[in-house]
Amino acid sequence: MDPRVVALSVISGIVLFGSLIGFYARSHQTMNLEQWTVGGRGFGLVLVWLLMAGEVYTTFTFLGASGWAYSRGAPVLYILGYNSLMYVVSFYILPQVWELGRRHHLQTQADFFQVRYGKTYLSASIALVGVVCLVPYLQLQLTGLGDIVEIASFGAIPKAAAMMIAFALVAGFVFTSGIRGVAWVSILKDILLLGSALFIGLAIPYVYFGGVGAMFTALLQAKPHHLVMPGSTPNLGHAWYISTVAMVALAFYMWPQFFATAYTARSGNILRRNAVVMPLYSVTMPLMFFVGLTALLVLPGLPDSNLALLTIVRKTFPAWFLGVIGGAGALTAMVPAAIQLLTGATLYAKNLYRPVFSPGMSDAQVAKLAKAMVFVLTLGALALAITTSITFVSLLLLGYAGVAQIFPGVLFGLYWRRAGARSVFAGLVTGIAVAIGLILTKHDPYLGVNAGFIALCCNFGVTVAVSLLWPVEQPGLEGLVADGAVVENAAAL
Amino acid sequence: MRRPSLGAVAFGLIPFVAICFSVSLWDRVYPRILGIPFNFSWLISWLVLTPLCMWGAYRLEVRNNPDKETTKIGS
Numbered sequence: 001m002d003p004r005v006v007a008l009s010v011i012s013g014i015v016l017f018g019s020l021i022g023f024y025a026r027s028h029q030t031m032n033l034e035q036w037t038v039g040g041r042g043f044g045l046v047l048v049w050l051l052m053a054g055e056v057y058t059t060f061t062f063l064g065a066s067g068w069a070y071s072r073g074a075p076v077l078y079i080l081g082y083n084s085l086m087y088v089v090s091f092y093i094l095p096q097v098w099e100l101g102r103r104h105h106l107q108t109q110a111d112f113f114q115v116r117y118g119k120t121y122l123s124a125s126i127a128l129v130g131v132v133c134l135v136p137y138l139q140l141q142l143t144g145l146g147d148i149v150e151i152a153s154f155g156a157i158p159k160a161a162a163m164m165i166a167f168a169l170v171a172g173f174v175f176t177s178g179i180r181g182v183a184w185v186s187i188l189k190d191i192l193l194l195g196s197a198l199f200i201g202l203a204i205p206y207v208y209f210g211g212v213g214a215m216f217t218a219l220l221q222a223k224p225h226h227l228v229m230p231g232s233t234p235n236l237g238h239a240w241y242i243s244t245v246a247m248v249a250l251a252f253y254m255w256p257q258f259f260a261t262a263y264t265a266r267s268g269n270i271l272r273r274n275a276v277v278m279p280l281y282s283v284t285m286p287l288m289f290f291v292g293l294t295a296l297l298v299l300p301g302l303p304d305s306n307l308a309l310l311t312i313v314r315k316t317f318p319a320w321f322l323g324v325i326g327g328a329g330a331l332t333a334m335v336p337a338a339i340q341l342l343t344g345a346t347l348y349a350k351n352l353y354r355p356v357f358s359p360g361m362s363d364a365q366v367a368k369l370a371k372a373m374v375f376v377l378t379l380g381a382l383a384l385a386i387t388t389s390i391t392f393v394s395l396l397l398l399g400y401a402g403v404a405q406i407f408p409g410v411l412f413g414l415y416w417r418r419a420g421a422r423s424v425f426a427g428l429v430t431g432i433a434v435a436i437g438l439i440l441t442k443h444d445p446y447l448g449v450n451a452g453f454i455a456l457c458c459n460f461g462v463t464v465a466v467s468l469l470w471p472v473e474q475p476g477l478e479g480l481v482a483d484g485a486v487v488e489n490a491a492a493l
Numbered sequence: 494m495r496r497p498s499l500g501a502v503a504f505g506l507i508p509f510v511a512i513c514f515s516v517s518l519w520d521r522v523y524p525r526i527l528g529i530p531f532n533f534s535w536l537i538s539w540l541v542l543t544p545l546c547m548w549g550a551y552r553l554e555v556r557n558n559p560d561k562e563t564t565k566i567g568s
Contacts, residue, residue, distance in 0.1 A: 074520070080536040081512045084543040088505045091547055092497050095558070213528015220522065220530075227530050229520050238516050245513045272554055276547040279540050286537050415496060 003319030007152045010323025011330060014192070015166060018185045018331050022173030022338070025184035033367040036178030037107045037346050043264040047183045049274055051261050051339070053281055054186030057193060058137075058336040059144030062329050063306045065285055069292030071305035073223075073231025076289055078244050083282040085249035091275035093253060095268035096414045102263075108343070109259035109406070110351035116413040119421035120355045125428060126406060127351035130256035133399040134344040135381055137255075138337055142167060142385040144306075145333035151310040152326030160386050166334060171378045174338045175371055179264060182338045189335050192328035194284060200313060200325065201287020205294045207316055215294055222297060240445050243453035251404030251452065257336075257343040345373035398439050401452030405431035408456075408463045420472030423463045431459030497554060504550035508543040512536065 034041075043051070068076040097112060104115050109130060114123040145166050146159035153162075173181045205215040219226060230236045252258075265271050288309070295308040299315070302308055313325050349370035354361045361369075405428050412419035435455035438444055444451035519535045526534040 074532065077520075077532060077536055080540070084508055084512055084536075084539055088508055088543065088547060091505060091550060091554075092502070095554075211528070213525070216525065216528055216530060227522055228532065229516075238520065241516050241520075242513055249509075249513070268558060269555060272551050276544050276551050279543045282540050283537075286533060289533070 003322075004154045004156045006319040007154075007323040007326060008149075008157065010320055011149065011152055011326040014188075014324070014327025015169065015330050015334070018188050018334065019169040019173055021188060022169075022181040022185045023176055025173075025177045025181040033107065033346075033350075033363050033370070034105070035180070036367060036370075037260060037263075037342065039179045039183070039264045041102060041263060042266055043183070043270075044266055045270050045273060048261070048265045048270055049277075050186040050190060051179070051183045051264065052258075052274060052278060053190055054182065054335040055257055055261065055339050056278075057190075057281075057284075057332060059141055059148075059329065059333045061285065061288065062193070062332050063144050063147065063309055065288040066292030066295070066309040067305040067307075069289040070296045070302070070308040072233050072236065073226035073293075074229045075231050075233055075236035075241065076292070077229070078241055078248075080282065080285055080289075081241070081245040082248040082252065083285060084279045085245060086252035087275045087278045089249050090253045090258075091272060093410060093414065094258075094262045094271040094275070097259060097410070098262050098265055098268045098271055101259075106263060107260065108347050108351055109254075109256040110347060112259065112413070113409060113424075114351070117409075117421040117424060119425075122409075122421045122425050124352055124355055125425065126409070127256075127347045129402055129406065129428070129432065130347050131344050131352070133402040134256065134340050135377070135384065136399045138340050138344070138377065138381040139384045141333040141337040141340070142381055145330055145337075146385065147304075147307060148310060148326050148329040148333070151307060151314060152322050154314075163382060163385060166330060167337070167378050167382060170334045170338050171341065171374050174341050174374050179260065179339070179342060182335060182342065183264075185331065185338070186335050189328070189331035192324070193332055194281075196325050196328045197284035197287050200309075200317075201284070201290050204291050204312060204316055208294055208298050212290055215290065215297070218297055219293055226293075226296070235445055235448060237448055239448040240450060243445075243450040247404055247450050247453040247456055248400065250407050250456070251400055254403040254406040254410065256347055256403075257339045260339070260343050260346070341374050341377055344377050345370045348373050348377075397444060397452070398435065401435035401439060401455055402432060404452050404456050405435065405459050408460050412463065412467070416467070418471040419463065419467045420470070422470060422472070423466035426466045427459040427461075427463030430462040431455045434458045497550075498557060501550040501553045504546045504553070507546045508539060511542070512539050 065076060065079050068079070100106065100112060100115060104111075106112055106115065108127070110123040110127040113126045114120065117123070142163050146163045149157055149162035149166075150159050173185070202212070205212045209215040209218055216227070223232070226232050229238060229241060262271055291309050291312065295302070295312040299308070299312055302311060310325070310329075314322050349366045353369060354366055408427050409419075409424040412424065432455070435452055438446050438451035438454065446454060520532045522530040522532070524531055529537070
């Protein structure tokens with residue numbers, strides 16, 4: 001049988017099966033805003049773990065990590081570095097965010113800012129930063145998905161068509177089942193991703209070199225500088241590694257979708273336990289590096305390093321297996337995209353549109369607007385993914401540098417009473433201006449240091465300075481979660 | 494709810510030092526472990542050692558934050 005037909009049938013089968021799980025996950029709950037966005041705050045350890053893993057391991061994990069190992073070498077280790085450390089950071093932040101969320105029925109990241117700082121201009125700005133930064137991330141998932149289907153079908157299915165079909169499915173199950181649907185599709189995705197990563201990570205070096213160690217020996221002979229920083233790059237050295245790992249570790253949980261995930265938990269200790277065990281799941285990451293490094297020896301000179309993994313899988317294994325990898329990859333794009341859509345839509349409806357344009361809206365109307373926004377955001381990301389491709393990497397870098405600027409507001413919001421809306425807003429604006437300035441003028445890295453890290457330092461400096469000059473006495477965390485606390489800030493939610 | 498205790502924060506600083514700030518000490522190829530360059534094997538082993546450190550932090554934090562799962566959700 002034609003290998004294209006085999007590979008494509010397997011991919012479509014996996015994608016359709018995953019989407020069906022998503023559609024049927026709505027269970028017997030009425031889908032109000034609370035169920036749709038935070039699953040009624042009843043998720044236990046396993047569902048929270050699945051959701052977190054589902055969101056964290058995106059197409060960047062699958063294609064980007066092997067692509068970086070292929071094209072850049074040792075600097076790819078930054079992925080391994082931040083993958084351990086971001087969970088360490090989450091351990092000290094998410095349980096507290098959850099506690100505040102449970103107390104005041106928070107559903108979004110901007111809700112947190114509204115309750116802690118009490119100023120709509122700040123929470124609306126946070127929502128705006130969140131939505132704007134999510135769009136390039138969503139576009140990354142789309143482009144990755146298009147690449148996967150195009151390679152796996154040997155070019156038989158054009159990218160744009162694949163992206164449209166897959167994202168119609170995603171928007172569909174997000175619309176009907178909300179976050180519960182995403183959690184259940186994650187099960188299939190995680191099993192497939194873990195299984196295929198373990199298998200190809202060990203099998204591909206074995207097929208060509210007889211083992212991982214032998215592959216490294218061959219690589220050390222062929223390209224001795226590739227395996228120590230800065231690898232095959234001119235400027236990604238140790239200063240870059242430290243600043244990038246630190247920035248991403250602090251920024252990662254500032255993606256607004258992780259706040260929503262934290263609220264789904266049944267208790268704060270579930271989030272703590274999750275933070276403890278999550279790094280173990282990253283064992284798939286070095287395996288992706290091994291695949292990328294093997295591809296560098298076997299298939300040198302590929303035009304697009306992001307396709308290194310798929311190309312070597314296609315060369316090594318039969319068509320049906322390419323289909324399994326393609327299906328796993330497609331779900332790896334769809335699950336994070338689903339939750340990004342859900343978060344972006346809720347942020348827009350609840351924290352931007354309602355407070356700014358129509359304060360009288362009821363929760364039911366907000367839910368309706370949010371669901372309509374799922375389709376608007378899908379179309380927006382699709383249009384971007386189909387029309388642009390050159391500025392893609394810098395867009396994502398901008399997204400990361402952008403969400404990183406939310407961190408001081410969260411950290412001081414939890415642990416420093418004197419920080420008020422004014423100082424956090426001043427810091428946010430400074431940080432974003434510095435990040436945009438450095439990245440758009442192509443100064444990333446600047447003097448060997450990650451541009452987002454520099455922006456974050458400026459942000460911290462301004463926030464602290466303004467807080468010290470004009471201190472605001474806030475109720476503080478204990479006051480905000482105390483029993484019987486009456487917080488007028490929450491009234492605006 | 495309280496702030497994380499100093500001990501719990503100290504446990505979290507260990508992986509930060511080992512993975513992030515000390516990069517120039519371990520970013521080299523030799524000695525290779527099971528054939529894998531030293532820098533790769535160092536970070537791979539911290540995928541396991543980080544959970545060990547955070548398990549220590551967890552033990553400290555759980556003592557201060559008993560589970561409230563059974564408490565009725567706020568007013």
